[in-house]
Amino acid sequence: MQNAPVTSTEAHLDRLRGDVAPVNHNARTIAALTGNPGCRRRAVLDAAGVDKKAMSVHIGHPVPFGQSTFAITRGNAFEAQVKANGCAELLTMLRERLGLDIAEVAYNDLEEAGGNGSREVRHALARRMIDGAAAGVEGAGTLFDHPLLGLPIGGRTVYLEPDLIAFQVGAQFHIIEIKSFPVIDGQADGGKVAAAAVQSAVYVLALRRLFEELGHDPQRVSHNVILVCPENFSNRPVATLLDVRRQLTVLKRQLSRLRRVDELLATLDPGLTFDLGVRDGTATRPAGEVVAALGEVEARYSPDCLDMCELSYFCRAEARGTTHALGRTVREELGGIEFVDTALRLAEGRLAPTVELAETAHALRTALRMRTECLS
Amino acid sequence: MAEPVEELERRIERLRSAVRHAVTTGDRATARTLRAELRRAEDAWEEALDDLADQAPAAPLPPRQRAVPGLLPLREQVHTALSLLSVPAAPRLVVQVHHAFFGEDVPSAKLTSLRRDEERSFRSAPFARPYYLCAALTADRLAPARGLLAVSTWPLEHRIVGPLSPRVDFLTAAVRVAEHAERLSKVDGGVARLLWMFGANIPGAASGIGTAAPAAVIRAARAELDSHTGVDRSHRTAAAARARAHLDDVGQLFGTQLRAVRSRTGT
Incomplete structure (x- = not known):
């Protein structure tokens, strides 16, 4: 029977994803979740572990997405420098x-x-070492290079491959994040610092969870993370303390929302699937069907999505002509007006505003008048 | 048969004036053949010049500017640098030390496969060479420590890396480098940079921005070493005893790998 009731959220998500392995979250994608919390499409697709990149290619809106190889090389070289010679510079x-x-x-x-790089073994080792350090075992260690932490996201344990060291000053554990963007005259690129803060917050959360599981006080993981960046135009590293309390709050709320993904799923047609029908590495399902399936789940596109979501080009094309495609500021200014066309007609007086829109219409008309005056 | 350079130069001179004459009189055919001959003569002159350069005795370059691969085999260059440091070191540090003290560039790209080659050589003919470039072993699992090179003739304790060992080895290397620098008649750029790299990261070693005196580096490094060596030595001795008891020769030099137990307990 096609409309058989779905037994569990997990089975429903598997059905949505189709017959492929789920795409795992990492600190970057978890951080991206906080960027646009209202987007149901992203919430559902991420919870199901759908390969959004393959999907975007298949439906004809590929995103030139991903980190530049130059940036990755530079990041690795700087990290190696900071950690060289027994972390001498650090x-x-x-x-x-x-x-x-x-x-x-x-x-x-x-x-x-011990030469074994499998995730389970590394996670077990990290658990044991950090447990020892938290319990105050003599000589348990100060610096932990690349501990593998776990965080349950949407019912699955996600292993975080952190680019960092957890470390102990007194009884407090700090997350150290090494980034290769420069701090010039004590100032760094705001967007990059914000991204680093959210990523670090993911690690703080994962480490706090580990402390809880091991029966230690999670508050011993400091909400101040240590951000290590090159100073000015040199290669000399400089450490800055970064307070991530705000990011932690946002993340926690986002993750609790993710856990309520079953509520989102309940509103969907049980027969819905995002399966691309991959056979021998190529997607066989007609692109039109996939687009129709995507249309079933509401997206909330904003220009910020272009930085962090693989489906953003598709959503942008879909949202063309709507006011929210112009960004959050515009959407808030034009509250209640959904389409750009409506806004233009109101401004030109071709459409009589309703009572609720009278104020906005007045503002639009004023804006148009000022624009005409400026241009004439 | 090559003409002497002087003869060529005179011929080129003659040809040039003949070409000029042919061009001014409008004799294009002659001008074309003469020009071709001129080009051949010029090529021959370039070749003769190269031969002369090869025959000339090479002027000795100042050692610091001689950024060429050295004459010694790679493993001997690495051995020299490691012997100077006396502690397991990362390839990057090996390259820096060799460049600073011996003025030769070690091709760092080749260092990545060096340890594997040495292990293969040792397995096929154990102890056939006076020394092998081998691994440092982690104290907890006696596995090869990532990215460290060591020398097989060192005592096993020196090749063990415990939690404190990266720092202890860094400080020991600093002392060794500074002692070596003290013996030099003149501390030049490369050595000074190396000293500064150590001095900047040891409390109380740097005497100013960009400078670190060898004596100060030695004093500061020894002071910090005092607080680490006791615990570190106990870790190393215990791990070395375990390694001697449980590992064969290859294992003691190149470490053991942690293997999945499942493969052996399968039905």
């Missing part, structure tokens, strides 16, 4: 900025567990 900074004790130099490489 220790110097931590001693100067945070008053780290001279004796606190123990370093644990958790990137491999």
Whole structure:
């Protein structure tokens, strides 16, 4: 029977995704979730682990997406420099900025567990080391390089491959995030710092969760993360404390929303699927069907999406002509008017405004008058 | 048969004036043949010049500017640098040290496969060479430590990397480099940069921005070493004893890998 009741959320998500392995979240995608919390399309697709990139290519709106290889190389080189020689540069900074004790130099490489790089083994090792450190075992360590943390997202444990070291000053654990964008005269690119803050907040959350599971006080994980960046135009690293409390709150709310994904699913047609019908590496399902399926779930496009969602080009094409496609500011200014065309007609007086829109219509007419005056 | 350069130069001179004459009198056919001959003569002159350059005794370059691969085999260059440092080191540091003290560039791209080649060589003919470039072993699992090179003739304790060892090895390397710099008659750019790299990251070692005196580096590094060596040595001794008890020769030099247990307990 086609409309058989779905037994569980998990089964429903599997059906939505189709016969392919789910795409895993990482700190970047989790961070991106907070960017546009109102988008139901993204919430559903991400919860189901749909390969949005393959989908965007299939439906003809590919996104030139992903990190530049140059940026990745630069990031890795800077990270290697900071960690070279037993984290010599990092220790110097931590001693100067945070008053780290001279004796606190123990370093644990958790990137491999005895040559075994599998996620389960590495996660188990990281758990054991951090448990030892939190319990105050003698010589348990100060710096932990690349611990593999887990965070349940939408009912699945997501392993986070953090680009960082968790570290202990006194009894507090801090997340260290090494980024290769420069801090010039004490100022860094706001957007990049914000992105780093959200990513670090994901790690803080994962580490706090681990503490809870191990029976330690999660508040021992500091909400101040240490951001290490090159200083000015040199390659010299500089450490800055970054308060991520706000990001933590947003993340927690987002993740709790993700957990309520079953409520979102309840509103969908049980027969709906985003399966691309991949056979031998190529998608066989007609693109029109996929587009129709996407149309079943409401999206909330805003220009910010272009930076972080693989489907953004599709949503932008779909949202053409609506006021919210012009950005959050415009949408708020023109509250109640959905289409650009309506706004134009109101401005030109070709449409009589309703009572609710009288104020907006007045503003639009004024704007048009001023524009005409400026241009004439 | 090559003409002497002087002869060529005179011929080129003659040809040039003949070409000019042919062009001014409007004799295009002659001008074309003469020009072709002139080009051949010029080519021959370039070749003769190259031969002369090869025959000339090479002027000795100042050692610091000689950024060429050295004459020693790669493994000996690495061995020299590691012996100077006396502790397991990352390829990057090996390259820096070799460049600063011996003025030769070690091709760092080749260092990545060096340890594997040495292991293969050791497995096929154990102890056939006076030394092998081998791995440093992690204290907890006796696995090869990522990205560190060591020398097989060192005591096993020196090749163990415990939690404190990266710092201890860094400080020991700083002392060794500074001692070596003290023996030099003149500390030049490369060595000074190396000293500064160590000095800047040891409390109390740097005497100003960009400069670190060898004596100050040694004093500061020893002071910090005092607070780490005791614990570090106990880790190393315990791990080395375990390695001797449980590992064969290959394992002691190149480490063991953690394997999945499932493959052996399968039905």
